[in-house]
Amino acid sequence: xxxxxxxxxxxxxxxxxxxxxxxxxxxxxxxxxxxxxxxxxxxxxxxxxxxxxxxxxxxxxxxxxxxxxxxxxxxxxxxxxxxxxxxxxxxxxxxxxxxxxxxxxxxxxxxxxxxxxxxxxxxxxxxxxxxxxxxxxxxxxxxxxxxxxxxxxxxxxxxxxxxxxxxxxxxxxxxxxxxxxxxxxxxxxxxxxxxxxxxxxxxxxxxxxxxxxxxxxxxxxxxxxxxxxxxxxxxxxxxxxxxxxxxxxxxxxxxxxxxxxxxxxxxxxxxxxxxxxxxxxxxxxxxxxxxxxxxxxxxxxxxxxxxxxxxxxxxxxxxxxxxxxxxxxxxxxxxxxxxxxxxxxxxxxxxxxxxxxxxxxxxxxxxxxxxxxxxxxxxxxxxxxxxxxxxxxxxxxxxxxxxxxxxxxxxxxxxxxxxxxxxxxxxxxxxxxxxxxxxxxxxxxxxxxxxxxxxxxxxxxxxxxxxxxxxxxxxxxxxxxxxxxxxxxxxxxxxxxxxxxxxxxxxxxxxxxxxxxxxxxxxxxxxxxxxxxxxxxxxxxxxxxxxxxxxxxxxxxxxxxxxxxxxxxxxxxxxxxxxxxxxxxxxxxxxxxxxxxxxxxxxxxxxxxxxxxxxxxxxxxxxxxxxxxxxxxxxxxxxxx
Amino acid sequence: xxxxxxxxxxxxxxxxxxxxxxxxxxxxxxxxxxxxxxxxxxxxxxxxxxxxxxxxxxxxxxxxxxxxxxxxxxxxxxxxxxxxxxxxxxxxxxxxxxxxxxxxxxxxxxxxxxxxxxxxxxxxxxxxxxxxxxxxxxxxxxxxxxxxxxxxxxxxxxxxxxxxxxxxxxxxxxxxxxxxxxxxxxxxxxxxxxxxxxxxxxxxxxxxxxxxxxxxxxxxxxxxxxxxxxxxxxxxxxxxxxxxxxxxxxxxxxxxxxxxxxxxxxxxxxxxxxxxxxxxxx
Ligand code: HEM
Ligand SMILES: [Cu+2]
Ligand SMILES: [Cu+2]
Numbered sequence: 001x002x003x004x005x006x007x008x009x010x011x012x013x014x015x016x017x018x019x020x021x022x023x024x025x026x027x028x029x030x031x032x033x034x035x036x037x038x039x040x041x042x043x044x045x046x047x048x049x050x051x052x053x054x055x056x057x058x059x060x061x062x063x064x065x066x067x068x069x070x071x072x073x074x075x076x077x078x079x080x081x082x083x084x085x086x087x088x089x090x091x092x093x094x095x096x097x098x099x100x101x102x103x104x105x106x107x108x109x110x111x112x113x114x115x116x117x118x119x120x121x122x123x124x125x126x127x128x129x130x131x132x133x134x135x136x137x138x139x140x141x142x143x144x145x146x147x148x149x150x151x152x153x154x155x156x157x158x159x160x161x162x163x164x165x166x167x168x169x170x171x172x173x174x175x176x177x178x179x180x181x182x183x184x185x186x187x188x189x190x191x192x193x194x195x196x197x198x199x200x201x202x203x204x205x206x207x208x209x210x211x212x213x214x215x216x217x218x219x220x221x222x223x224x225x226x227x228x229x230x231x232x233x234x235x236x237x238x239x240x241x242x243x244x245x246x247x248x249x250x251x252x253x254x255x256x257x258x259x260x261x262x263x264x265x266x267x268x269x270x271x272x273x274x275x276x277x278x279x280x281x282x283x284x285x286x287x288x289x290x291x292x293x294x295x296x297x298x299x300x301x302x303x304x305x306x307x308x309x310x311x312x313x314x315x316x317x318x319x320x321x322x323x324x325x326x327x328x329x330x331x332x333x334x335x336x337x338x339x340x341x342x343x344x345x346x347x348x349x350x351x352x353x354x355x356x357x358x359x360x361x362x363x364x365x366x367x368x369x370x371x372x373x374x375x376x377x378x379x380x381x382x383x384x385x386x387x388x389x390x391x392x393x394x395x396x397x398x399x400x401x402x403x404x405x406x407x408x409x410x411x412x413x414x415x416x417x418x419x420x421x422x423x424x425x426x427x428x429x430x431x432x433x434x435x436x437x438x439x440x441x442x443x444x445x446x447x448x449x450x451x452x453x454x455x456x457x458x459x460x461x462x463x464x465x466x467x468x469x470x471x472x473x474x475x476x477x478x479x480x481x482x483x484x485x486x487x488x489x490x491x492x493x494x495x496x497x498x499x500x501x502x503x504x505x506x507x508x509x510x511x512x513x514x515x516x517x518x519x520x521x522x523x524x525x526x527x528x529x530x531x532x533x534x535x536x537x538x539x540x541x542x543x544x545x546x547x548x549x550x551x552x553x554x555x556x557x558x559x560x561x562x563x564x565x566x567x568x569x570x571x572x573x574x575x576x577x578x579x580x581x582x583x584x585x586x587x588x589x590x591x592x593x594x595x596x597x598x599x600x601x602x603x604x605x606x607x608x609x610x611x612x613x614x615x616x617x618x619x620x621x622x623x624x625x626x627x628x629x630x631x632x633x634x635x636x637x638x639x640x641x
Numbered sequence: 642x643x644x645x646x647x648x649x650x651x652x653x654x655x656x657x658x659x660x661x662x663x664x665x666x667x668x669x670x671x672x673x674x675x676x677x678x679x680x681x682x683x684x685x686x687x688x689x690x691x692x693x694x695x696x697x698x699x700x701x702x703x704x705x706x707x708x709x710x711x712x713x714x715x716x717x718x719x720x721x722x723x724x725x726x727x728x729x730x731x732x733x734x735x736x737x738x739x740x741x742x743x744x745x746x747x748x749x750x751x752x753x754x755x756x757x758x759x760x761x762x763x764x765x766x767x768x769x770x771x772x773x774x775x776x777x778x779x780x781x782x783x784x785x786x787x788x789x790x791x792x793x794x795x796x797x798x799x800x801x802x803x804x805x806x807x808x809x810x811x812x813x814x815x816x817x818x819x820x821x822x823x824x825x826x827x828x829x830x831x832x833x834x835x836x837x838x839x840x841x842x843x844x845x846x847x848x849x850x851x852x853x854x855x856x857x858x859x860x861x862x863x864x865x866x867x868x869x870x871x872x873x874x875x876x877x878x879x880x881x882x883x884x885x886x887x888x889x890x891x892x893x894x895x896x897x898x899x900x901x902x903x904x905x906x907x908x909x910x911x912x913x914x915x916x917x918x919x920x921x922x923x
Contacts, residue, residue, distance in 0.1 A: 098878040175875050181852055182835040182876060189770060189834055191877045277853020281801070281833050283769070283794035294836055294851055329710065334722035359838060359873075360849050361830075361856040364753035368746050375742035382734040383727070385697060390726070392704035394718030399642035399709065407705060411650060414697045415657075418690050421738065425745025427682055430752070430846040431668070434838065434873045476642075483649070491657050495666035500842030502873045505881035519882050520869050521920050522669055522842050529666065599716040606716050 029581035039149075041141035042581060046148050047127030048465065053152060054119035054454075055548070057110050060159075062541050064107040069534040071095040071103075075507035088167035098192040100506035101173035102165065105193075106158070108176030109201065112308065113208050114155050116450050120315030121250075122151065122215055124457045125243040127465065129219060131572045132237050134228025134589045136582040139221040143214050150211035158204035165197030172197035175504060177305070180275035180297050184267040185289065189282050202265045209258035212250045219247035228571075229624070230591035234339070235610065237570045237595040238332060241339050242318025245346045246311050252350070253307040260300035267292065298360055302353035309446045310349045313413075314342065316453020317384060320409045323456050324391050325596040326568045327403035329606055332596045333390030334383075341380035341387075348377040358429045367426045374424035381417050385410065396599075396606075400566070401475030405456035408483050409449050415487070416444025419494065434504075437497020440490045448486045455482075455547070462551075463565050467578050468558030474550040478543060485540025492529040499525050567607050570595050574611050574621045590624045647706035654698040658691060669920065672843045672868065672889065674861035679748050679845040686741060752846060757859035761825035764818065767800040768830070768837035768850035770877050773870060773885035774799045777813045777899065785809020792833060800833065813899075813906045817914060818870065818887040820862045821895035827859040838874035841887055843920070847873045862889040867917035888913055 030036045040046060070079070076094060083093030090099060130138055138144045162170040173193040174183040178201065186194025223244045227236075263274040271288070275297045278290025325332040332338060354362065354370030388410050397403065419441045422428050432438065455478075463469045500522050501508065508530065509518045518524045564573040571591070575584050589611050597608040600615050608615045613623040660666065671680055708717075765776035765784060778784045785808045792801035802809050820826050830839055830850040840847035848858050872883035890898065890913065898909050 096878070097881060101875070101878060101880075173878065179836055179875070186835070186877070189877065191770075279789040279833075280852055281789050281792040283792065283799075286789045286792075287834075293853065295854070328708070328717060330717040331719065331721050333720065334727055337722065337727045358749075359847055361851040361854050364749065367753075368749065371745060371749075372739065372742045375738040375745075376735070378738045379731060379735045382738075383731055386726075386730045387722070389697070389700055389704060390722065392701070392708060394720070395704070395708040396710040396713065396717040397643060397705060397708050399646070399705075404642070404646065407646060407701065411698060411701055414701075415694065418694050418697075421690050421741060422683070422686055425682070425686065425742060425749075427679060427745045427748035428686060430748065431679065431683075431842070433847060434840075484653075487653050487657075491653075491660065495660050498661075498668055499666050500669065500840075500871075502840065502871055504875040507881055520871055520884065522869055522871075525666055599719045601716075601719055 041145045043126050043130050043138045047123050050118050050122035054115050057114035061107050061110040064103045068103045069537045071100045073534040076511045097506040098169050102169035102171040102193050106171040116312035119454050129243050131583050134571050135226035138218050140218050143218050147211045147214035154204045154207035161200035165193045169193035172201045184276050202261045206261045209254040212254045216247040216250040235594050238321040239318035242314045245342050246314045249307045249311050253304040257304035298357050302356045306353040307349045312446050312450050316450045319453045319457045320406045323402050323406040327398045328395035329598045330395045334387040341383040344380040358426050359433045371426045402456045402460035404479045405452050409452040412449040435497035436493040436501045439503050440493030443490045463561030469561045470554040471550050478546045481543045488536035489533050496526045569607050587622050643705040643709035647702035650698050650702035669843050672864035675748050676845050757827040758825045761827040766828050766830045768832040771879040771883040775815050775818045779811030783808040785812045813903045817910050820889050822865050822889050825861045830856045835876050836874050837872045837876045840871045840873035843868050865889050867919050
């Protein structure tokens with residue numbers, strides 16, 4: 001890994017750049033509104049489009065979660081508004097069990113696909129991966145645009161399920177995992193939502209798979225081919241490693257889901273029997289299918305599903321590492337170990353899907369093997385945690401809002417991940433499987449931790465994206481109730497799981513003649529927890545509107561941001577705020593060092609930009625244009641030194 | 642800010658640990674032979690998990706308390722890591738995790754990977770929306786043939802028992818699982834429509850009932866009483882109340898019961914269900 005030569009650009013090289021620029025076509029900023037903001041091929045615009053798509057989806061998903069909590073906690077209460085909105089789903093304002101199940105399914109699908117898989121990767125990754133590696137756009141800008149619009153189409157189809165699934169439900173009722181036979185022949189058994197609802201659900205997911213594939217290809221090629229001078233792999237920010245690993249996982253796992261989805265669609269509509277065995281009955285007649293296996297679906301689904309949870313969390317890990325180091329004013333501890341751990345997680349992630357299937361009827365010996373592999377994947381996860389702590393040790397932590405959320409991420413990741421040691425053991429999963437213990441586990445580690453990663457990323461990168469900072473005070477007011485709230489919601493769920501509460505139950509008790517009667521007596525100790533969790537959820541969700549307010553208010557009224565407001569080191573902070581259409585204004589940044597050079601002894605400041613050739617000298621943005629030879633005007637960068 | 646965050650992390654950790662230690666929310670008492678081994682493995686795991694959880698959160702809290710930027714003149718420690726420590730903590734976690742994984746196979750092995758004892762009572766479990774059916778072979782110990790064409794809710798033939806088969810004559814089908822205390826039972830689970838899951842918290846195991854597949858599991862109930870059976874795999878709108886009961890009867894009472902023909906059998910079960918309060922131990 002030789003240091004790149006530092007030479008002033010020769011006229012020939014300059015010409016080459018110009019020619020390259022002209023040939024690319026993407027360098028000239030479009031002028032029309034439609035090409036600039038709607039059908040844009042600029043990765044930055046597309047990134048923001050993804051973020052807005054995720055914001056829409058998360059609001060919908062959150063509202064659904066509140067409705068679920070309301071049904072579960074006050075099962076017979078009439079909410080007139082709901083009766084008016086959903087005359088059949090909530091007749092007289094009382095939600096039906098099938099309405100609840102459609103909420104569960106839509107909430108899960110919305111959150112996993114359209115929030116966790118879009119914002120961290122399609123949103124932040126799209127915006128910042130090219131900039132952080134010093135490229136002027138994604139490798140395939142048109143493909144990028146296509147992948148966003150395909151994703152949006154998928155979302156539109158899913159949302160249409162709210163209206164088209166049949167009156168009493170707002171979507172299919174089989175859960176986000178859509179296990180057949182329920183999803184394949186549920187309509188023959190008169191299960192609400194399992195007709196058109198299932199069709200739209202599969203189509204939406206299939207479209208989403210295609211979109212993710214396009215996106216993944218683009219990420220991989222961009223990262224491998226378009227790195228700027230001096231940006232060796234081991235100098236990349238950990239965010240780039242995370243987005244890259246995520247893209248590889250997506251590339252290998254989404255096709256399997258796509259194939260499974262097509263087969264399920266055929267079973268559901270065309271009378272095939274990939275997942276439906278023979279000899280089933282609806283109580284009167286025999287169902288006309290034979291030869292399929294319900295467990296086959298589970299294998300295909302979880303072969304995708306487990307990597308998917310890493311697709312959801314890896315970008316959050318990347319952002320957290322990036323932000324922790326920046327605000328700790330310290331290099332990341334164990335950069336190499338972090339990269340290897342990430343790859344180990346990605347690789348092992350393909351060999352553990354069976355831990356979702358211990359109870360499924362799969363061969364018990366297979367279960368035992370999956371169990372050992374599953375606990376092994378805990379090792380690289382632990383390595384990451386140790387390194388985050390190592391990064392904070394001896395730091396000079398600046399507690400800005402992004403840092404608060406990044407620290408929150410670490411705490412939540414530990415809290416949620418560690419119970420994987422329980423669920424990953426075949427023996428213990430015998431009891432814990434499909435209980436609220438699982439709900440607590442995955443919401444903390446995949447749901448909320450990933451959301452914290454997104455919050456951290458938003459507060460951190462907002463100034464770069466929009467030229468204004470988000471309001472710090474509001475940010476902190478947002479942080480505190482949110483972290484208290486998410487722990488209050490999801491920690492008690494573990495206790496509920498111990499007691500035995502199964503998931504996907506629309507209610508646990510009912511009111512008979514004004515008396516509370518438990519459907520299962522064994523659940524009765526959980527009463528105070530159910531109440532507590534619901535109130536915590538209502539409050540926590542309400543607080544999120546502070547974030548949305550802050551977001552839009554700061555777009556227009558926020559404090560103006562300089563090019564490098566956090567005194568960070570990576571390339572996104574080298575260029576202007578917001579970055580010009582081609583990211584570096586026709587210039588080519590050259591990279592001289594690793595991504596996290598904070599607190600370097602002897603350096604004039606406590607951070608050294610990746611583009612600074614000499615660490616004992618001032619920070620420099622474009623060293624290859626030194627001595628005033630640089631083309632073009634200064635872009636007002638205040639870190640030129 | 643750092644101190645507030647530290648205090649929050651510690652308090653949250655304390656409350657979480659309290660929640661597990663308080664005893665308010667814990668498993669119901671185990672009633673099967675493998676129950677104590679399960680509880681022991683759970684306890685061991687939760688202690689490891691708890692110690693790791695407390696240590697990590699406490700350390701995180703300590704770091705944000707101790708290493709805040711308070712305008713010190715000196716910079717943060719300039720370090721890119723420490724390979725020895727990386728190797729050390731990788732080795733330690735790997736050793737702990739793999740040990741847990743291996744220990745965590747014991748109960749599993751007993752339930753699923755050993756043959757049921759020869760004296761085990763055989764029960765066929767046929768799940769349906771939204772009900773459990775338990776099929777007993779009767780005195781001849783041979784299960785009558787079942788056929789999907791024979792399934793008819795109207796004539797109360799939920800599992801399609803074929804009355805043409807002589808072996809079916811003495812079979813009984815009930816909606817309550819009756820077992821004999823201290824005698825092994827082998828369940829063979831199946832479903833006639835969608836996937837369900839047999840779940841009794843006091844038994845410390847659940848098992849999916851998968852259409853098209855016969856899944857076997859065996860256990861020995863120890864404590865006389867009546868326990869709730871829940872469905873733990875989403876199966877449709879009434880999934881939340883797909884309830885049945887399991888009776889664990891004293892041997893004499895059990896032997897008396899299973900000698901009865903179908904009609905009296907169900908009547909007697911109705912009486913026993915009243916006799917033993919739910920989830921109470923004797
Ligand atoms: C305020 C925050 C949230 C609350 C109160 C909440 C609540 C719930 C509830 C009540 C269920 C259904 C439980 C059941 O009956 O089985 C559920 C399921 C689920 N949630 Fe959340 N949730 C929240 C946030 C999230 C987030 C951020 C994600 C992921 C990004 C997420 C992903 C899921 C998934 C995948 C399921 C499973 C759906 C299924 O069983 O098919 N949730 N959540
Ligand atoms: Cu998994
Ligand atoms: Cu069921």
